[in-house]
Structure formats: C-alpha cells, structure tokens
Amino acid sequence: MTISLGILGAGGRMGAALLAEIAGMPGVTLAGAIERAEHAGIGKPVGAAYPPSLTLGSNPGPLARAADVLIDFSSPAALEATLDSACEGRAAVVIGTTGLQAEHHALIDRAARNIAVLQSANTSLGVTLLARLVAQAAAALGEDWDIEIAELHHRYKLDAPSGTALALGQAAAEGRGIDLAAHSERGRDGDAKREPGSIGFASLRGGSAAGDHMVLFAGDGERLELVHRAESRIIFARGALRAATWLAGKPAGRYTMDDVLGLPAR
Ligand SMILES: NC(=O)C1=CN([C@@H]2O[C@H](COP(=O)(O)OP(=O)(O)OC[C@H]3O[C@@H](n4cnc5c(N)ncnc54)[C@H](OP(=O)(O)O)[C@@H]3O)[C@@H](O)[C@H]2O)C=CC1
Ligand SMILES: O=C(O)C1=N[C@H](C(=O)O)C[C@H](O)C1
Numbered sequence: 001m002t003i004s005l006g007i008l009g010a011g012g013r014m015g016a017a018l019l020a021e022i023a024g025m026p027g028v029t030l031a032g033a034i035e036r037a038e039h040a041g042i043g044k045p046v047g048a049a050y051p052p053s054l055t056l057g058s059n060p061g062p063l064a065r066a067a068d069v070l071i072d073f074s075s076p077a078a079l080e081a082t083l084d085s086a087c088e089g090r091a092a093v094v095i096g097t098t099g100l101q102a103e104h105h106a107l108i109d110r111a112a113r114n115i116a117v118l119q120s121a122n123t124s125l126g127v128t129l130l131a132r133l134v135a136q137a138a139a140a141l142g143e144d145w146d147i148e149i150a151e152l153h154h155r156y157k158l159d160a161p162s163g164t165a166l167a168l169g170q171a172a173a174e175g176r177g178i179d180l181a182a183h184s185e186r187g188r189d190g191d192a193k194r195e196p197g198s199i200g201f202a203s204l205r206g207g208s209a210a211g212d213h214m215v216l217f218a219g220d221g222e223r224l225e226l227v228h229r230a231e232s233r234i235i236f237a238r239g240a241l242r243a244a245t246w247l248a249g250k251p252a253g254r255y256t257m258d259d260v261l262g263l264p265a266r
Contacts, residue, residue, distance in 0.1 A: 003248045004031040005241075006067030006091065008082055009074030010046065010056060011035040013156075014096065017237035018071060023049035025241065031067035034058050036078075064089030069244040072097055073236075079104050083111040092116040092247045094240050096123055098163025112254035116247050120257045121163025123239030126228045127213065128257040131171040133226055134215050135266050138175030145219040147172050148200040152212040160203040161186065164213050169199050172215065174266060211236075 005022060009015045010033030022030050033046045037058040045052045057063065060078075064070060064085040072082050073096040086093045095108065098121050108119055122128070138147060149172070151165045161169075166180075173180035178197070185192075185200040194200065210230040217224040230236070239257065246260045258266070 002027060002029050003068045003245055004029050004066065005244055006031045006060075006063040006070045007033040008060065008063075008070060008072040008078065009035070009097070011039050011041050012073060014073035014233060014236060014240075017233040018073070018240065019047050019049070021234065021237045021241060023047070028241070028245065030054065032057055032063045034060060034063055036074075060085035061088065064091040067091050068248045069094060071240055071244055073240070076100055076104055080107055083107055083117075086117075087111055087114045090115065092244075092250065093118070094123075094243045094247060095119040096121075096236065096240055099159035100163070109254060112252060114252050116250040116252055116255060118243050118247050118255040118257070118260070120239075120243070121167045122211075122236070123243055123257060124228070124230060124235040125239060125257075125261070126230075126235070127164055127168075128239075128261060128263070130213070130215070130226060130228045131168055132258075132263065132266060134168050135171040135175035137215075137217055137224060137226065138172040139177075141217055141219065141224070143176065143197055145217045145224075146194065146198075146200075147176075148202065148216040148218065150202045150204070150214045150216065152204040152206070152209045154208050154210070155206050157205060160205070161201040162203065162211065162213070164211065165201055165203070168213060168215050169201065171266070172199055 007018050034057045041056045042058050043055050046054045060082050069092045071094045076099045149165045151162045170180050183198050185198045210232050212229045215226045243260045
C-alpha cells in the first residue's frame with residue numbers, strides 16, 4: 001500500500017528536509033505541499049525531484065482531501081485551519097510544530113475525537129528515548145537533586161524554551177510527581193535565586209545548530225547530565241515520516257512517538 005502525504009510549511013527548513021526525504025522513500029507519495037498564501041513560491045514547482053505539475057499551494061482543504069496523512073511543521077497560527085481541514089478531509093495529522101499553547105492542545109484533543117493525530121515536539125528517536133530516561137532519573141533521584149534543562153538552537157528559531165525542552169521538563173515533572181507549570185523557572189535574570197524543587201530552563205540561540213538538549217540533575221557533590229545533540233534536521237524528518245506511515249489508517253485518537261516505537265506508557 002502506498003501512503004500519500006501532504007506537507008504543511010513546505011517552504012521552511014523542515015519542509016525542505018521532508019521533501020528531500022520523501023523523494024527517495026518507498027511506500028509513500030507526495031499528494032501536495034502548502035505554504036502561507038504570501039509565500040514567494042506559491043504556484044511554482046515543489047522541487048526538482050517531483051513532477052513540474054506538482055506546485056506549491058496554500059489551501060489545506062484540498063490537500064487534506066488528497067492525502068492520507070498531513071505532516072505539519074509550520075506555525076501555531078496555522079494549526080486550527082489544518083485540523084479543521086484534516087477532519088473534513090478525513091486525513092490523519094502529524095504535528096511537529098512547536099510553540100503550542102494550552103488552546104492549541106485543546107484543538108488537538110478536539111480533532112483527535114474524529115481523526116488520528118500525533119503531536120510531538122521532537123520526532124527524533126533519540127529524544128523519544130531521552131524523555132523516558134529523564135522521567136526515570138527524576139523518579140529515582142530525590143528532590144534534593146536540582147533539575148535544569150538547557151537547549152541550543154539556530155539563530156532563526158522563533159520559540160523559547162524549545163518544545164523539546166518543555167517536553168523533557170514535563171517528563172521530569174511526571175517522574176518526580178509534580179506539576180510542571182507550578183515548578184518552572186524560565187528566563188532567570190537579576191534577583192533570581194533558585195526555588196527548591198523547581199525545574200529551570202535556559203535557551204541559547206546562534207548559528208546553524210539543529211538542536212541540542214541537556215537535562216542536568218545536580219546533586220550535592222555529583223552531577224548527572226543526559227544530553228541529545230541533533231547533527232542535522234534529517235533525524236526529525238525521518239522520525240516524522242516513520243510516524244506518518246505508522247499513523248495512516250489508525251483509528252481516531254491522540255498518539256505519541258512512544259506509540260510509534262511501541263514503548264509502554266511512561
Ligand atoms: N517536532 C520536531 O521534531 C521539530 C519541530 N520543529 C518545529 O517545526 C516548526 C517549523 O520549523 P522550521 O522548518 O525550522 O521553521 P521555518 O520557519 O523554516 O518553516 C516554517 C514554514 O512554515 C510556513 N508557514 C507559516 N504559516 C503557515 C501556514 N499558515 N501554512 C503553511 N505554512 C506556513 C512559514 O512561512 P513564513 O516563513 O512565510 O512564515 C515557513 O516557511 C517550528 O515550530 C519548529 O520549532 C522543527 C524541527 C523539528
Ligand atoms: O526549531 C527547531 O529547529 C527545532 N524545534 C523543535 C523544538 O522546539 O524542540 C525540535 C528540535 O529541537 C528543532
């Protein structure tokens with residue numbers, strides 16, 4: 001069976017990585033690719049690896065009707081229209097976009113009553129495993145071990161902390177049995193003594209870094225550092241494509257990368 005894919009945010013960095021990967025991938029075909037209506041590439045061919053008739057569009061409605069699975073690496077502002085189109089067109093959706101707020105997660109939960117949706121702030125296999133290790137370490141180490149999460153990304157990244165850093169914070173909070181929102185310390189500056197039991201976040205931005213994450217467990221006299229470094233975006237693209245092929249044909253519901261990898265619930 002061939003699975004047809006629709007790419008949202010196709011003109012971006014992840015869009016380019018996905019289009020490059022799909023071109024040589026067996027078992028999948030490109031149904032279409034879209035961008036913001038104002039994008040300079042609208043109406044032009046998607047890429048040299050595809051037929052010239054396959055041009056960049058801007059309307060998620062027809063794309064959702066043509067594709068089995070939509071893959072979204074665009075912007076939180078686009079999410080509502082994407083999910084509405086997916087529900088109407090009966091397409092499953094992989095959401096990699098970060099910077100999502102509570103209202104976006106509510107939209108995802110609502111759509112997941114009708115279609116299969118997988119949302120992941122980091123589709124790499126390494127980070128999926130890292131989150132489990134973080135939860136385990138947070139559960140095993142006592143509350144006198146301070147937890148700090150640092151991330152490094154390229155100079156163009158829009159959101160901070162990264163979606164991955166927040167997901168790793170969530171894994172640490174779950175492991176420790178605390179509420180992340182009530183225990184987060186973000187963007188320290190000036191009079192900012194560490195609150196005992198908090199989870200701290202620090203964001204670095206610069207150059208072309210594809211995305212590094214470190215979770216530091218700092219105890220008295222020893223430190224444990226769990227680190228993931230992305231060497232290129234291809235790992236996110238491959239993970240998202242693995243997720244998309246896994247998601248095709250699944251019943252309505254909200255899924256995670258853990259489900260794709262067949263990992264038991266944390
Ligand atoms: N889950 C994961 O593993 C990963 C997640 N990400 C996340 O994916 C997102 C995209 O990252 P990246 O590719 O680096 O960012 P880019 O800015 O390079 O690409 C995003 C693209 O989406 C476009 N876009 C904006 N609004 C819409 C819309 N309404 N419909 C269609 N396209 C739209 C943007 O257009 P314009 O520039 O004109 O606004 C841009 O071309 C970010 O949120 C990032 O954090 C990134 C890597 C891995
Ligand atoms: O914007 C990026 O580049 C990345 N974003 C994701 C995030 O916010 O965690 C994943 C990855 O780190 C790259």
